[in-house]
Amino acid sequence: MSTNKITFYSVRYAVAFCAIFFFAFSFSNSSLSIGQEVEEVVENKTETDAEEESEEEDEESDDEEEEDDEAMPWDDEDDEEIKVFKFPQSTEFLPNFPIFKVKYAGFPEFKIKGRLRSSEYFLCSECHDGVELKPRPIIRELRKEHTNINLDHIKQEHGTEKFWCTTCHDTSRPDYLVGLKKQSIHFDQSFLLCGQCHSQNQKDWLFGAHGKRTGNWNGERTILLCTECHSPHSPALEPASPNPPPPPRQGQILVKSVHPEGPRKTWDKFIYSKQH
Amino acid sequence: MEFIRFCFDGVKEIFRGGKLYWSWMGVLAVVALFGASAYLQQLQQGLVVTGMSDQVSWGIYIASFTSLVGIAAAAIMLIIPAYIFHDMDIKEIVIPAEGLAIAACVMSMMFVLIDLGRPDRMWHLLPYIGRFNFPKSMLAWDVLVLNVYLFLTMIISVYLLFSKYKGKEPKFSIYFPLVILSIFSALSIHTVTAFLFSSNVARSFWHTGLLAPRFIASAFSAGPAFFLLTALVMRYTKVFPVKEIAIKRLTTIITIALEINLFLLLAEVFTEFYHQTEHSASAAYLFFGLGGKTALVPWIWSSVFLNISALVIFVLPLKKNTIFLALACLFLVVGVWIEKGMGLVVPGFIPTPLGEVYEYTPTFIEVQISMGVWAIGLMLYTILAKISIAVNLERIRLT
Amino acid sequence: MSEKNNPAKTVETPENSDVSRRELFKKTAIAGTIAAAGAVSTTIAASNVESGGLSDALDEFFQKHYQEMSKEEMQKAIARLERKAKEKHGKEIHIGNTPPLEGVLFGYALNISKCKGYRKCVDACVAENNQNRDTTIQYIRVLELENESMNFEEADHYYDRETVPHTGKKYFPIQCQQCENPPCVTACPVEATWKEADGITVIDYNWCIGCRYCAAACPYWARKFNWSEPSIPEEKINPETHYLSNRPRMRGVMEKCTFCLQRTRKGKLPACLEACPTGARVFGNILDPKSEIRYVLENKKVFRLKEELNTEPKFWYYSD
Numbered sequence: 003m004s005t006n007k008i009t010f011y012s013v014r015y016a017v018a019f020c021a022i023f024f025f026a027f028s029f030s031n032s033s034l035s036i037g038q039e040v041e042e043v044v045e046n047k048t049e050t051d052a053e054e055e056s057e058e059e060d061e062e063s064d065d066e067e068e069e070d071d072e073a074m075p076w077d078d079e080d081d082e083e084i085k086v087f088k089f090p091q092s093t094e095f096l097p098n099f100p101i102f103k104v105k106y107a108g109f110p111e112f113k114i115k116g117r118l119r120s121s122e123y124f125l126c127s128e129c130h131d132g133v134e135l136k137p138r139p140i141i142r143e144l145r146k147e148h149t150n151i152n153l154d155h156i157k158q159e160h161g162t163e164k165f166w167c168t169t170c171h172d173t174s175r176p177d178y179l180v181g182l183k184k185q186s187i188h189f190d191q192s193f194l195l196c197g198q199c200h201s202q203n204q205k206d207w208l209f210g211a212h213g214k215r216t217g218n219w220n221g222e223r224t225i226l227l228c229t230e231c232h233s234p235h236s237p238a239l240e241p242a243s244p245n246p247p248p249p250p251r252q253g254q255i256l257v258k259s260v261h262p263e264g265p266r267k268t269w270d271k272f273i274y275s276k277q278h
Numbered sequence: 279m280e281f282i283r284f285c286f287d288g289v290k291e292i293f294r295g296g297k298l299y300w301s302w303m304g305v306l307a308v309v310a311l312f313g314a315s316a317y318l319q320q321l322q323q324g325l326v327v328t329g330m331s332d333q334v335s336w337g338i339y340i341a342s343f344t345s346l347v348g349i350a351a352a353a354i355m356l357i358i359p360a361y362i363f364h365d366m367d368i369k370e371i372v373i374p375a376e377g378l379a380i381a382a383c384v385m386s387m388m389f390v391l392i393d394l395g396r397p398d399r400m401w402h403l404l405p406y407i408g409r410f411n412f413p414k415s416m417l418a419w420d421v422l423v424l425n426v427y428l429f430l431t432m433i434i435s436v437y438l439l440f441s442k443y444k445g446k447e448p449k450f451s452i453y454f455p456l457v458i459l460s461i462f463s464a465l466s467i468h469t470v471t472a473f474l475f476s477s478n479v480a481r482s483f484w485h486t487g488l489l490a491p492r493f494i495a496s497a498f499s500a501g502p503a504f505f506l507l508t509a510l511v512m513r514y515t516k517v518f519p520v521k522e523i524a525i526k527r528l529t530t531i532i533t534i535a536l537e538i539n540l541f542l543l544l545a546e547v548f549t550e551f552y553h554q555t556e557h558s559a560s561a562a563y564l565f566f567g568l569g570g571k572t573a574l575v576p577w578i579w580s581s582v583f584l585n586i587s588a589l590v591i592f593v594l595p596l597k598k599n600t601i602f603l604a605l606a607c608l609f610l611v612v613g614v615w616i617e618k619g620m621g622l623v624v625p626g627f628i629p630t631p632l633g634e635v636y637e638y639t640p641t642f643i644e645v646q647i648s649m650g651v652w653a654i655g656l657m658l659y660t661i662l663a664k665i666s667i668a669v670n671l672e673r674i675r676l677t
Numbered sequence: 678m679s680e681k682n683n684p685a686k687t688v689e690t691p692e693n694s695d696v697s698r699r700e701l702f703k704k705t706a707i708a709g710t711i712a713a714a715g716a717v718s719t720t721i722a723a724s725n726v727e728s729g730g731l732s733d734a735l736d737e738f739f740q741k742h743y744q745e746m747s748k749e750e751m752q753k754a755i756a757r758l759e760r761k762a763k764e765k766h767g768k769e770i771h772i773g774n775t776p777p778l779e780g781v782l783f784g785y786a787l788n789i790s791k792c793k794g795y796r797k798c799v800d801a802c803v804a805e806n807n808q809n810r811d812t813t814i815q816y817i818r819v820l821e822l823e824n825e826s827m828n829f830e831e832a833d834h835y836y837d838r839e840t841v842p843h844t845g846k847k848y849f850p851i852q853c854q855q856c857e858n859p860p861c862v863t864a865c866p867v868e869a870t871w872k873e874a875d876g877i878t879v880i881d882y883n884w885c886i887g888c889r890y891c892a893a894a895c896p897y898w899a900r901k902f903n904w905s906e907p908s909i910p911e912e913k914i915n916p917e918t919h920y921l922s923n924r925p926r927m928r929g930v931m932e933k934c935t936f937c938l939q940r941t942r943k944g945k946l947p948a949c950l951e952a953c954p955t956g957a958r959v960f961g962n963i964l965d966p967k968s969e970i971r972y973v974l975e976n977k978k979v980f981r982l983k984e985e986l987n988t989e990p991k992f993w994y995y996s997d
């Protein structure tokens with residue numbers, strides 16, 4: 003246990019992009035339906051082998067977050083590859099999955115654009131096909147392809163004792179997530195997973211107080227999935243540089259107002275007035 | 279027919295004058311031309327040539343407008359004693375005072391005009407032809423009452439002058455209702471101008487019920503002071519023998535109004551500063567500066583100094599000395615101009631409703647244009663005063 | 678200039694030949710007024726030297742209030758404005774005139790615990806709404822406040838940090854609050870600004886006289902003035918515009934945020950919302966009980982700015 007903790011900090015950065023092209027090729031060629039995938043997975047399920055390095059696939063890396071300044075994922079006009087799910091009714095894409103029982107009745111119907119980013123990366127099953135590599139449910143430091151995963155979500159928020167990769171990633175079906183009651187959850191339904199703990203945020207998201215709607219304010223409601231904004235492994239948004247401050251009007255000089263003088267916090271003011 | 283002759287004689291009177299008169303008019307004309315050229319530049323480039331910004335969107339133009347409305351309204355301080363109480367001494371000088379009211383009215387309208395971003399769309403303000411947001415907008419009210427007041431004052435003074443010209447007593451039944459109306463509209467121009475500011479919930483510095491009384495009080499001190507100043511000049515240059523008793527009356531009026539004005543100002547300052555709330559930030563900026571920005575501090579303190587020294591002169595026997603009296607009047611006019619203009623209009627915008635302290639300093643072009651307007655106004659006043667004096671002294675009359 | 682002073686000329690232009698007698702009287706009266714004020718005609722001349730014919734200039738001068746124009750007049754005005762915009766900006770610009778949607782009252786909510794002060798909304802707004810890039814008009818101000826304070830006077834409007842959010846600070850974007858009782862509308866002496874049926878306060882840029890009284894009256898510092906002739910680089914012009922919102926403006930008139938009328942009346946979301954990387958903004962129809970905005974208003978701890986002024990803003994702030 004303790005060795006794990008120590009080595010987490012030493013092994014962080016490595017390469018994870020080797021299979022991008024391979025994957026992108028395979029993904030873009032076929033309008034991939036989840037149903038097919040499921041079959042594959044199910045086939046592979048029978049043959050299981052133990053392997054040294056086995057981890058869950060990460061869908062987003064930190065590097066990717068930084069690229070977002072240029073183009074937002076929802077800017078993507080290439081709609082053909084976007085799988086659209088309608089909630090709460092539509093389940094046709096998700097055979098064999100437990101249907102999420104919505105705790106909060108009455109939220110307006112919505113659509114989700116499938117995980118756009120996943121197309122840039124590779125499916126977990128590319129490696130963890132159950133034959134060569136099998137996900138291992140053991141708490142330890144991440145290695146190889148997974149070293150660049152920022153595990154703040156585990157380390158800072160919840161703790162490795164309670165929480166590990168396999169809490170959310172399905173060991174038996176690598177391309178799926180898994181709920182606390184061992185229900186398989188598709189990546190495009192990650193809000194079901196997150197909502198197990200963050201139920202208030204999930205509720206807000208379903209009703210529209212959290213998250214982001216795109217395109218239109220009336221008619222069909224398309225919202226962004228949790229993982230469009232939050233890296234699941236390190237969900238807090240990173241600080242970023244702001245756009246430039248407003249300039250003064252033409253022909254005038256801006257003298258920044260620096261006011262008021264003296265302490266600004268109430269407690270500082272108190273201390274200040276005691277001292278003087 | 280008689281009226282046409284009257285007009286003709288009046289116009290002739292304008293072109294009659296000594297060296298002093300012509301050089302005075304010449305100087306004014308040059309300043310006015312300078313102003314006009316600057317205004318042309320403003321027309322071509324837009325209001326960007328001024329020091330105004332989105333933060334401080336009204337500047338010296340509206341400031342001058344505000345104080346000039348006060349001077350225009352002040353004529354009633356002479357009309358009331360003259361025509362309600364039939365004070366003969368005041369009656370003699372009331373028509374030049376009306377001339378001042380007319381000139382001030384015209385000037386204040388010009389200040390509004392030059393402040394507009396689209397003066398070519400002025401016609402939108404015309405009722406029926408344009409779209410006049412009448413009962414709701416205070417600015418619409420202001421436009422209306424200013425025009426009514428200007429019209430009334432013109433009618434009254436022309437009627438009175440014309441009667442004098444014909445050598446007849448003016449008919450009480452004609453001028454009295456007009457005078458009463460003009461008294462009310464004089465009060466209303468200044469009250470409405472005060473409401474123009476105090477109706478803005480967004481600007482806590484203006485949003486006070488004391489604003490209208492303060493406006494009236496300051497107008498009734500600065501207006502007569504301005505007139506007294508010109509009366510002293512007239513007496514000094516011997517164009518018109520203003521009587522000592524009239525000057526005394528005016529001094530009394532000014533002193534009382536000034537005292538009231540300072541009292542109201544004091545009350546305002548007390549309320550602002552006793553519990554320095556967020557709403558007193560503008561006052562704090564005005565008197566002491568905010569966040570190290572102090573552009574208006576010298577203005578307001580000089581105004582306070584000028585007002586108080588004027589008061590001192592007015593209550594002391596010092597006022598018997600003509601020089602001191604003139605000085606006090608000058609102090610008062612300038613003091614009130616600052617208090618009501620730069621000390622009221624501009625700090626209302628600082629800090630902005632979002633708490634930003636962004637300062638305003640008039641640009642050279644702005645000052646130039648304002649001086650141009652003043653020059654035109656003074657020319658108008660000189661002309662009107664000249665005609666009325668000529669009629670009063672029976673230099674022109676129906677023969 | 679001299680032609681313009683002549684009322685007879687005015688009514689003879691072919692564009693005006695079909696006007697009714699009353700109209701004729703009106704225009705003659707107006708023209709007479711102009712003739713009286715020489716300075717006024719100078720302005721027209723000055724403002725129209727660059728941009729085309731006399732009849733266009735006259736038409737623009739006599740253009741009626743938006744709410745008073747008939748359908749044909751509107752079409753003609755829009756055609757002329759489009760033509761002039763093309764002349765000026767060198768780009769085909771479409772000026773739409775979508776009316777307010779039935780049964781819609783727009784509302785906006787902003788989650789201040791989500792806002793991180795990136796100012797993305799500010800620049801997206803400028804790109805969308807064709808603001809003057811010279812005087813750099815911005816409809817949105819993002820204030821940086823102490824975490825425990827709501828005193829705007831202590832806010833920093835010009836924060837320029839390496840990264841935001843800064844510890845101990847909160848960020849507070851402010852734009853037009855689309856008041857239900859807009860003080861700016863009562864202030865305007867010529868009714869150049871009014872509240873539309875969908876709750877958006879708009880300005881007729883061809884009617885505003887530029888007195889800036891509304892700017893003094895607005896408690897949210899939302900109204901911005903065109904101090905100079907607007908200039909926008911050709912490639913930065915957004916050609917999809919609406920008469921009442923982001924069409925090209927002229928010097929000397931007021932402008933303001935309209936919740937992207939040109940987009941929202943077509944069902945799209947405002948540009949600031951689309952640009953917000955944190956999802957802090959929620960927009961919608963507050964008359965629709967199923968809408969997201971209604972959920973926020975009914976279920977969140979919501980507040981409005983300066984509610985004590987009885988402006989009834991339709992812009993709400995909330996936090997998680």
Ligand code: SF4
Binds near residue numbers: 855
């Ligand atoms: S916020 Fe200001 S501009 Fe917007 S409607 Fe209210 S008063 Fe008018």
Ligand code: SF4
Binds near residue numbers: 870888890
């Ligand atoms: S600036 Fe324009 S919109 Fe504002 S009050 Fe004046 S005329 Fe009306």
